[in-house]
Amino acid sequence: MELKAFKRGARRFAAAACALLLPAAVLFTAPQVATADPVKPVVTADAKTYDENTGYYHLQGNVTVTSGDRVARMDDAQVSATNLEIWGQGNISLQKGDELVFTADAVYLEGFAPSATLFGRVKLERPGLVIRAESATCDWNAGTATFHGHVIWITDGREQVAGTLVYDMESGQVLKNS
Numbered sequence: 001m002e003l004k005a006f007k008r009g010a011r012r013f014a015a016a017a018c019a020l021l022l023p024a025a026v027l028f029t030a031p032q033v034a035t036a037d038p039v040k041p042v043v044t045a046d047a048k049t050y051d052e053n054t055g056y057y058h059l060q061g062n063v064t065v066t067s068g069d070r071v072a073r074m075d076d077a078q079v080s081a082t083n084l085e086i087w088g089q090g091n092i093s094l095q096k097g098d099e100l101v102f103t104a105d106a107v108y109l110e111g112f113a114p115s116a117t118l119f120g121r122v123k124l125e126r127p128g129l130v131i132r133a134e135s136a137t138c139d140w141n142a143g144t145a146t147f148h149g150h151v152i153w154i155t156d157g158r159e160q161v162a163g164t165l166v167y168d169m170e171s172g173q174v175l176k177n178s
Contacts (some may be wrong), residue, residue, distance in 0.1 A: 041067040084111025114140035
């Protein structure tokens with residue numbers, strides 16, 4: 001019974017929050033939570049709908065999630081109104097700063113955690129480097145990206161393969177591969 005009351009309260013809170021949003025563009029800002037990454041993400045999209053039964057927003061068209069120097073773009077996303085979990089799909093690009101660009105088929109972003117998980121045909125590109133894999137997890141606090149599944153990386157025209165690869169995003173070095 002307590003869980004039903006909690007879900008009902010969460011849905012009411014989310015519906016109230018939805019009413020405050022401008023209809024032409026969707027804008028979400030996560031509540032301030034003490035984490036190692038204090039930057040609150042901002043989410044925008046062309047259109048939104050809210051599902052009272054699930055407590056999720058469905059965002060469509062030019063979905064953008066901005067958090068500090070990181071910008072994720074996608075065609076479509078589902079966003080939890082209570083904890084800002086974002087599941088995105090369609091033309092995923094994730095950019096950190098000016099040089100680091102990831103692409104993928106899908107992405108999971110947890111609004112309160114400084115991380116991103118990319119799925120399906122993941123590709124990282126920066127000058128002089130290309131890494132491809134089936135999935136990758138970015139830990140923004142550690143400054144690393146861990147690639148999993150059929151990893152191929154190309155540096156200076158030389159192609160190498162691995163099952164798993166840990167890449168230091170700041171130094172541009174492969175830390176570990178297996």
